Amino acid sequence: MAARVAIVVGAGAVDGLGAALARRFAAEGLTVLVAGRTQRRLGAIVAGITEAGGRGEAVPTDATDEAQVAALFARGRAIGRPELVVFNAGGNLPAPALDLGAGPFETLWRQSALGGFLVGREAARHLPPSGGGTLLVTGATASLRARPPFLGFASAKAALRAVAQGLAREFGPEGLHVVHVVIDGVLQGDYAATHFPTLVAARGAEGLLSVADVADLYWFLHTQPRSAWTHELDVRPFKEPF
Numbered sequence: 001m002a003a004r005v006a007i008v009v010g011a012g013a014v015d016g017l018g019a020a021l022a023r024r025f026a027a028e029g030l031t032v033l034v035a036g037r038t039q040r041r042l043g044a045i046v047a048g049i050t051e052a053g054g055r056g057e058a059v060p061t062d063a064t065d066e067a068q069v070a071a072l073f074a075r076g077r078a079i080g081r082p083e084l085v086v087f088n089a090g091g092n093l094p095a096p097a098l099d100l101g102a103g104p105f106e107t108l109w110r111q112s113a114l115g116g117f118l119v120g121r122e123a124a125r126h127l128p129p130s131g132g133g134t135l136l137v138t139g140a141t142a143s144l145r146a147r148p149p150f151l152g153f154a155s156a157k158a159a160l161r162a163v164a165q166g167l168a169r170e171f172g173p174e175g176l177h178v179v180h181v182v183i184d185g186v187l188q189g190d191y192a193a194t195h196f197p198t199l200v201a202a203r204g205a206e207g208l209l210s211v212a213d214v215a216d217l218y219w220f221l222h223t224q225p226r227s228a229w230t231h232e233l234d235v236r237p238f239k240e241p242f
Helices: 017-027 039-051 066-079 102-126 151-174 190-195 197-203 211-222
Strands: 003-009 031-036 055-060 080-087 133-140 176-183 232-235
Touching (some): 003 066, 017 055, 017 080, 031 039, 080 102, 102 133, 133 151, 133 211, 190 197
Parallel strands (some): 003 080, 031 055, 080 133
């Protein structure tokens, strides 16, 4: 029997969401291709999966490079049958509109909208012919509203949301379940502790999003019955205003 394969695009720190997703899917028996830009970080994630008895493989990938994305999916097909793909890539660059150059603006768009399109297109090519599957797209508060100093980030995330909607409407009838998950809050981890220490201290216990809990949510979305699919879901800690 062909191996069940998950592809997680946008994995970095071992305490980040991409790594938590890879660990969660591996715990369910899937072979996980962990894709990101940094081999060292990917290797650390895969080592943790292996130590826990799972199967994973590090595949350094630039999600904005068409050839690299195609090669990632070809690797997935070589291993087995891809059934679950996550696009979790994308960066942020806070800057007032008057200080935001065309170059950084375009970089944000490429990381989110272009990368999401390339990964989503490959998912649409490979998953439905194999019997259907799930494409999960990580969004943000900025996917729904633009506030300074995040104009560039918001425009990129809003475009990614449109990509997810378009793919869902086009390929849903073929069996591809496309879900856009709005992460409306701050994720726990070293990044938040380093960059937002005051906020982390103020929120306290359960005031930040647990990446393990979010990973459970992503798995739930993958296992939804076809008669009751979700396309968009927002998730936030109970203390997060909205």
